[in-house]
Amino acid sequence: MFTIDNADFRGFVSGLNTTIPLPSGRYTTAINFDNAATTPAFNYVLHEIIRFAPWYSSVHRGTGFKSQFSSSLYENSRRVVADFVNADLTNSTVIYLKNTTEAINKVSHHLCNSPEDIILSTYMEHHSNDLPWRGRFQLEYISIDPKGRLDLKDLKAKLEKYNGRVRLVAVTGASNVTGAVNPIHTIASLCHNYGSRILVDGAQLIPHGGFNMRPHDSEEHIDFLVFSAHKMYAPFGIGVLVAPKEVFEKSPDIVGGGTVDLVTHDYIKWAQLPQREEAGTPNLMGVIALISSIRVLKTIGMNKISAHELSLTGFLINELKKIEGIELYGDTESNNRVAIIPFNITGIPHDITAKILSYEGGIAVRNGCFCAQPYVQRLLNITPEYIEERINDPSLPHPGFVRISFGLYNTYQEVAVLIDILKKIVKDKDYYYKLYKNFDYDYFPK
Structure with missing residues (x-):
């Protein structure tokens, strides 16, 4: 303990x-x-990695005891992550990826229906919350004031201008340059009032304070959340995407082993969420590190x-x-x-x-x-x-x-x-x- x-x-x-x-x-x-x-x-993360290592086995791949044990840990970890950010898994899913960058690229893939769709990003963003939106959408940037803070009046003006055509507002929770924290729940409320959704890049926010995605029926609900374990004392290369289940209607952006239920040369039946979005062998060690880190952060x-x-x-x-x-x-x-x-x-x-x-x-x-x-x-x-x-x-x-x-x-x-x-x-x-x-x-x- x-x-x-x-x-x-x-x-x-x-x-x-x-x-x-x-x-x-x-x-x-x-x-x-x-x-x-x-x-x-964290020392505890390294300890847990070493403690688990003798039990390490394939996830979703075997009937042996170690494989079932590994699979159970992997799947149950999603609830640990959801509880940490106050996410409701009734309507949302937790998807594991390499990092925040890959998570945002996945959202970009699934939201892209037409080049006429509009995404609002901001002048504050890391390239990872800017470049994935380019080329697939009409992209505009919410302005900042001279001190680098987000201009909420400009956000509201752009939402009014496009009157329901904005698919998503993609905003950093905290700037990796100035440390400025954005009022994400106020932004979420604005987005929902204009028929849009919000994605929060939580890479710089999640390790430094409590986070609440809020209930799905709340105007302040955060629709998409992305973050990386390597910024929260958990190496081994795991990232997290928490997202609404219904947005994953397209074929996955990365396909292969683990993403399908049935395949012929003429037919593909994709697996259920979240497995269909986690191609290849899962990063179980990364997940062990992440949930161990969460345990330390919550205990502190x-x-x-x-x-x-x-x-x-x-x-x-x-x-x-x-x-x-x-x-x-x-x-x-x-x-x-x-x-x-x-x-x-x-x-x-x-x-x-x-x-x-x-x-x-x-x-x-x-x-x-x-x-x-x-x-x-x-x-x-x-x-x-x-x-x-x-x-x-x-x-x-x-x-x-x-x-x-x-x-x-x-x-x-x-x-x-x-x-x-x-x-x-x-x-x-x-x-x-x-x-x-x-x-x-x-x-x-x-």
Whole structure:
């Protein structure tokens, strides 16, 4: 039985006290502030994987004890996932995929009936909630304000403009760039009032706070939810799609083993949901990791996780505001966010700042556009002319930020290390810029 004895969340996470080498030859304890990309694994998840491994067998493929045991675990896991996000499996189904990206592509496939159908995405989206809609639909984007927050008036205006023709509003639950959390239930109500549906990309939201899809008869019901286990301390490559059963009327987008009940050279009878949408051998280890992670998150308490991460976020934002030469982006006054902070140091490109943090302090961050280039372009006020120049000359500097993203295990002590290094960089910009401008250190040379 998994229990919590104290509030020290670090004990739940693997690899946090790992010592790593720096280019200078000294060693330091690694600090990971890149949790928005992927999180380390829970120790309990790894324990459960190893504990289950002797019983691992084929799913839906055999009559042996281990096969039946594996199949039972796999199928019963859907209820664990549904309970975690408050989904009703009477009308919805839980489908396992590789990740959020594949889940959105699957929804795009099944919703596409006519090139005249309209999808509304937003300027905030990860490419995975943008590119799958292109080419199959008429696609428009809901605008944002100067701080990167969604413009709900623009959403309403577009829903009114198309008057029932919008098939879906595809919106991120929380931005992977600014951390801004969208009012998804308000958006859902707007969508339903205009005969549309809502898809929430929950990749950045699900690991950081409680989620409620709401009942199907509620105006605030979330029709489609997608998220990935690798961002919630569960590696092994599993993603989740929770969706209305009735949308899966077409042939599956990926076909083959496991998707059919009967096949001849002239006839195909597709299997029932959700099996028909899960082609090939199921990722049972990924599912074991996911439900183990959910068990840990629920035991800790999503409210506790959110409170801790937002406390760290508020502390760091306040400290960064005191450092002259650091520019913050997004709405730094709002608590309606997850623990993501984008910033730049004036006069030092984002990629060099990231190098310095890694090579001087063993601090892992992410830099660039975070697979959300249109959003970053808006936040940085990049002109169409410059974008055209970069298209024609890829050697031009790539716009972007440095991104800090916290997990439940990060500490004030780690944040203090970051602040100390940033102060040193800002105090002696020329030194650090010249030192790392052309410094390309490869820990693992090819």
